[in-house]
Amino acid sequence: MKPKILITGLAPQAAIDMLRQAGEVELNPDPEHPWSRKELLERVARNDFLYTNPGNRIDAEFMDANPKIKVIAQMAVGYDNIDIPAATARGIPVTHTPGVLTETTADAAWVLMMSVARRIVEADRFMRSEKATEWKPNRFMGSDIHGKTLGIIGFGRIGKAMARRARGFDMNVIYYDAIKASPTEEDALAATFRPFDDLLREADFVTIHTLYSPSTHHLIDERALSLMKRSAFLVNAARGPIVDEKALVRALQSGQIAGAALDVFEQEPLVEPELRNMENVVLVPHIGSATPETRQATGVLAAQNLIAVIEGRRPPNLINPQVWPKVD
Numbered sequence: 001m002k003p004k005i006l007i008t009g010l011a012p013q014a015a016i017d018m019l020r021q022a023g024e025v026e027l028n029p030d031p032e033h034p035w036s037r038k039e040l041l042e043r044v045a046r047n048d049f050l051y052t053n054p055g056n057r058i059d060a061e062f063m064d065a066n067p068k069i070k071v072i073a074q075m076a077v078g079y080d081n082i083d084i085p086a087a088t089a090r091g092i093p094v095t096h097t098p099g100v101l102t103e104t105t106a107d108a109a110w111v112l113m114m115s116v117a118r119r120i121v122e123a124d125r126f127m128r129s130e131k132a133t134e135w136k137p138n139r140f141m142g143s144d145i146h147g148k149t150l151g152i153i154g155f156g157r158i159g160k161a162m163a164r165r166a167r168g169f170d171m172n173v174i175y176y177d178a179i180k181a182s183p184t185e186e187d188a189l190a191a192t193f194r195p196f197d198d199l200l201r202e203a204d205f206v207t208i209h210t211l212y213s214p215s216t217h218h219l220i221d222e223r224a225l226s227l228m229k230r231s232a233f234l235v236n237a238a239r240g241p242i243v244d245e246k247a248l249v250r251a252l253q254s255g256q257i258a259g260a261a262l263d264v265f266e267q268e269p270l271v272e273p274e275l276r277n278m279e280n281v282v283l284v285p286h287i288g289s290a291t292p293e294t295r296q297a298t299g300v301l302a303a304q305n306l307i308a309v310i311e312g313r314r315p316p317n318l319i320n321p322q323v324w325p326k327v328d
Contacts, residue, residue, distance in 0.1 A: 209238050
C-alpha cells in the first residue's frame with residue numbers, strides 16, 4: 001500500500017510532484033478556499049504523512065486525530081504553529097526547512113529597514129495622491145542608514161546575513177544572542193556582541209531574527225522599548241509574538257521610538273488597529289521569503305524531509321531528534 005500523504009495547505013508544484021512519486025497525495029483542489037479546521041481533522045485521520053506550513057495549527061488535537069502519524073514536515077524555518085512537546089511525546093518526528101530562505105528573508109528585512117527609515121511608503125502614497133505639485137527640500141525627511149549602528153537580535157543564519165549586508169553600508173554592527181558567535185565569525189562579519197539592554201540603548205536600528213519560544217515571547221516589551229533611542233527604528237522579520245504590539249503602539253504614539261517595520265504580527269493575520277493609521281510604520285503580510293525561487297526551494301526541502309521518513313532514513317532537518325530510533 002502506498003504511503004498516504006496530506007498536504008494541509010499550499011505547496012509548490014515541484015514539491016507536489018515529488019510527493020506524488022513517493023505516495024498517494026491528498027491536497028485541496030481549491031486553494032482559494034482553505035479547508036476548515038474540521039475538514040483538516042477529517043483528512044488527517046486518513047493520512048499518516050503530513051506536509052504542513054505555518055498557516056496550520058498542529059496541536060495535540062490535530063495529532064490525536066490520527067495516532068499513526070509518521071511525520072510532520074513543515075514548509076518553513078519557524079515552527080511555533082506546531083506543538084513540539086506534544087509531537088515528541090507521541091514519537092512523531094517534526095522537520096523544518098532551515099537555510100534555503102536565509103538570504104531572501106534578509107533581503108526583505110533590509111528592505112523594510114530602508115523603507116521605514118527613508119519614509120518610502122509614505123512618499124509613494126503621497127505621489128499616488130496627486131498632491132505633489134512642486135519639489136520641497138524638507139519634504140519626507142528620513143534617517144540615514146549608512147554609518148549608523150545596526151543592532152541584531154538573534155545571530156543565526158539570517159542575523160549573520162544582515163550583518164553581511166550592513167558592511168556595504170559602513171554600519172557599526174552589534175548583536176545579541178543566547179550563544180555568542182566565535183571570534184572568527186565576529187571578525188569576519190565585523191560584529192560585536194552586546195548584552196541585550198546595551199544593544200537596545202546603542203542601536204539606531206534594532207532588527208529581530210531570533211526564533212520564537214516561551215523565552216522570547218514579548219522579548220520586546222514596554223521595558224525594552226523604553227531603552228531604545230527616540231531616533232531608533234524597530235524591524236521584526238522573525239515572529240510576531242516576540243514583540244508586544246500594544247507596547248509598541250504606545251512607544252510609537254509617545255515618540256519613544258521613531259518608527260517600526262513589521263513583516264509578522266502578534267495575532268497574525270490580525271494587526272493592532274492603531275498601527276494601520278501610523279505613517280511611521282511599514283506593514284507587510286509575512287512576505288519575508290516570498291520569491292518563486294525561495295518558495296520552491298523551501299517546498300522541495302520539506303518534501304525531501306518527508307520522503308526520507310517514508311524511505312526509513314533520518315530526515316536531514318529533524319527538530320526533535322530524540323524521537324528518531326535509528327543511530328547515524
